[in-house]
Amino acid sequence: MKTENEYLDKAFSAFPKKIIVVSPDFTVLTARGISIGNKNLDIVGKRCYEVFFGLTEPCKNCPTRQVLETGKPALRHGDYASRSSQDLPCLFSYPIFSGNEIEALAIMDYDLLDLDILEGRLHRTNEFLRNLILSSVDAVIASDMKGNIIVFNDAAAQITGYTVDETIGKIDIRTLYSRDGANEVMTRLRSDEYGGKGKLKSCQIEILNNNGESIPIKLHAAIVYEDEKEAATVGFFHDMREDIRIKKELENAQMQLLQSEKMASLGKLAAGVAHQLNNPLGGITLFTNLILEDYELEPDVRDDLNRILKDAQRCRDTVKELLEFSRQTHHLMQPQNINTALSRTLFLLQNQTLFHNIEITRNLSPTLPPANADIQQINHMFMNIILNAAQAMKGKGRLTVNTWLSQRENLSQSEKRVVVEISDTGPGIPDDILKNIFEPFFTTKEQGEGTGLGLSMVYGIVENHGGSVKAENLPERGVKFTIELPLADDKDGGDESGKQA
Numbered sequence: 001m002k003t004e005n006e007y008l009d010k011a012f013s014a015f016p017k018k019i020i021v022v023s024p025d026f027t028v029l030t031a032r033g034i035s036i037g038n039k040n041l042d043i044v045g046k047r048c049y050e051v052f053f054g055l056t057e058p059c060k061n062c063p064t065r066q067v068l069e070t071g072k073p074a075l076r077h078g079d080y081a082s083r084s085s086q087d088l089p090c091l092f093s094y095p096i097f098s099g100n101e102i103e104a105l106a107i108m109d110y111d112l113l114d115l116d117i118l119e120g121r122l123h124r125t126n127e128f129l130r131n132l133i134l135s136s137v138d139a140v141i142a143s144d145m146k147g148n149i150i151v152f153n154d155a156a157a158q159i160t161g162y163t164v165d166e167t168i169g170k171i172d173i174r175t176l177y178s179r180d181g182a183n184e185v186m187t188r189l190r191s192d193e194y195g196g197k198g199k200l201k202s203c204q205i206e207i208l209n210n211n212g213e214s215i216p217i218k219l220h221a222a223i224v225y226e227d228e229k230e231a232a233t234v235g236f237f238h239d240m241r242e243d244i245r246i247k248k249e250l251e252n253a254q255m256q257l258l259q260s261e262k263m264a265s266l267g268k269l270a271a272g273v274a275h276q277l278n279n280p281l282g283g284i285t286l287f288t289n290l291i292l293e294d295y296e297l298e299p300d301v302r303d304d305l306n307r308i309l310k311d312a313q314r315c316r317d318t319v320k321e322l323l324e325f326s327r328q329t330h331h332l333m334q335p336q337n338i339n340t341a342l343s344r345t346l347f348l349l350q351n352q353t354l355f356h357n358i359e360i361t362r363n364l365s366p367t368l369p370p371a372n373a374d375i376q377q378i379n380h381m382f383m384n385i386i387l388n389a390a391q392a393m394k395g396k397g398r399l400t401v402n403t404w405l406s407q408r409e410n411l412s413q414s415e416k417r418v419v420v421e422i423s424d425t426g427p428g429i430p431d432d433i434l435k436n437i438f439e440p441f442f443t444t445k446e447q448g449e450g451t452g453l454g455l456s457m458v459y460g461i462v463e464n465h466g467g468s469v470k471a472e473n474l475p476e477r478g479v480k481f482t483i484e485l486p487l488a489d490d491k492d493g494g495d496e497s498g499k500q501a
């Protein structure tokens with residue numbers, strides 16, 4: 001108890017203000033900080049008006065008189081600003097009650113109410129600044145010049161994975177930077193070149209989270225000076241991951257747009273060429289046939305004409321494929337089981353020599369709902385993709401076909417898709433040509449081996465069905481083609497059981 005009071009006493013003495021406490025008859029009970037000239041006055045037990053002013057009764061404008069009348073704190077009237085004696089505390093008077101009675105009065109040179117208000121304001125300002133820092137969307141981290149973290153807000157915790165308690169006063173700021181990042185930032189902060197001395201504007205860095213993963217950050221930082229000495233550094237860390245993701249998505253969308261525009265104009269071109277060739281080819285075939293039928297011909301001539309017919313037929317096949325790509329062919333859409341189409345194509349192909357050393361793995365969903373499809377076109381599409389795979393594997397490897405119903409959440413019936421994946425264990429497709437493989441006449445095969453029309457036909461057929469097709473390289477090796485086709489609309493329900501293992 002005694003030490004508590006002693007502390008209170010000391011604290012009070014340390015307070016650089018004047019105060020006297022008087023009894024209701026103006027006898028000084030105690031005093032602090034009172035001196036007149038250089039002398040510390042011994043005033044306890046004496047009347048204040050006597051020792052201070054040599055008067056025989058309390059001063060006229062003494063606020064204590066008013067307090068004794070009203071029981072409320074009072075301010076000295078009149079010469080507030082030009083006090084006659086600068087050394088005296090007689091400015092404000094406050095009653096000290098014992099029960100209902102005024103027991104004593106504290107007379108001082110400062111306003112307790114003002115202090116309260118100031119303190120309240122200070123508190124609110126502090127609280128506001130604290131909230132400002134805490135609620136910042138960007139991470140705010142400050143450290144003293146030794147590197148001890150002194151401010152670490154919730155956003156900082158979110159980005160780094162450390163909790164606020166784990167960091168403040170416990171972690172060195174340098175552990176948050178990758179490699180020599182912290183020193184680099186300090187060097188830049190102290191240089192003039194990055195937004196002025198003591199400032200660092202918008203620099204791209206990487207920081208490390210609590211798992212040691214690096215996170216791309218845009219950093220604004222500053223040195224906090226106190227009396228021109230470096231006292232702390234504060235950094236605003238903006239997590240760039242979301243920005244980077246959005247930028248990438250935008251770029252992808254733009255690429256896709258360009259790609260589909262290119263494919264559309266290629267489609268028009270192909271359709272134009274095909275139509276132009278169709279009639280003359282018809283003429284060549286017709287008239288060659290007429291000659292063969294109408295004339296007695298030497299066997300050599302007959303052979304040549306047959307050769308013409310055969311080549312014309314090859315041209316017509318090409319034209320047909322071009323028309324398929326440009327979606328100019330007529331087709332018969334019906335609800336079809338895609339598993340059946342796939343199995344039939346595989347059955348036809350697996351007896352070919354090219355497939356003898358190819359192991360075929362099938363994971364076909366037994367509950368796949370039908371898709372709206374032209375079965376001939378669909379067979380054609382599978383045939384092309386699977387043949388390419390077998391050719392890429394040079395007849396040796398594994399072909400895997402999967403089918404399932406897309407199970408992304410909250411899909412409406414019209415958004416559901418039959419998904420077919422066809423993957424091989426071939427060499428894959430070089431990244432720089434991946435974007436070209438669906439173009440007509442794009443081939444990497446020797447002349448005579450490939451026409452470059454297979455995948456463009458696949459593309460046209462899938463588009464025709466309102467679906468999509470993409471190719472990607474697998475991490476191990478090989479390529480995976482993914483085809484998505486809309487469901488037949490007259491069927492309900494469908495496969496809810498997901499992908500089959």
Ligand SMILES: Nc1ncnc2c1ncn2[C@@H]1O[C@H](COP(=O)(O)OP(=O)(O)O)[C@@H](O)[C@H]1O
Nearest residue numbers: 388389392437443444445450451452453454455
């Ligand atoms: N499964 C695959 N593995 C590796 N490359 C492939 C595969 N499928 C297609 N390609 C590449 O795509 C090109 C275009 O294929 P396609 O349009 O069928 O024409 P073609 O087979 O006549 O070359 C091929 O030349 C090949 O380079």
Ligand SMILES: [Mg+2]
Nearest residue numbers: 384388454455
């Ligand atoms: Mg091909």
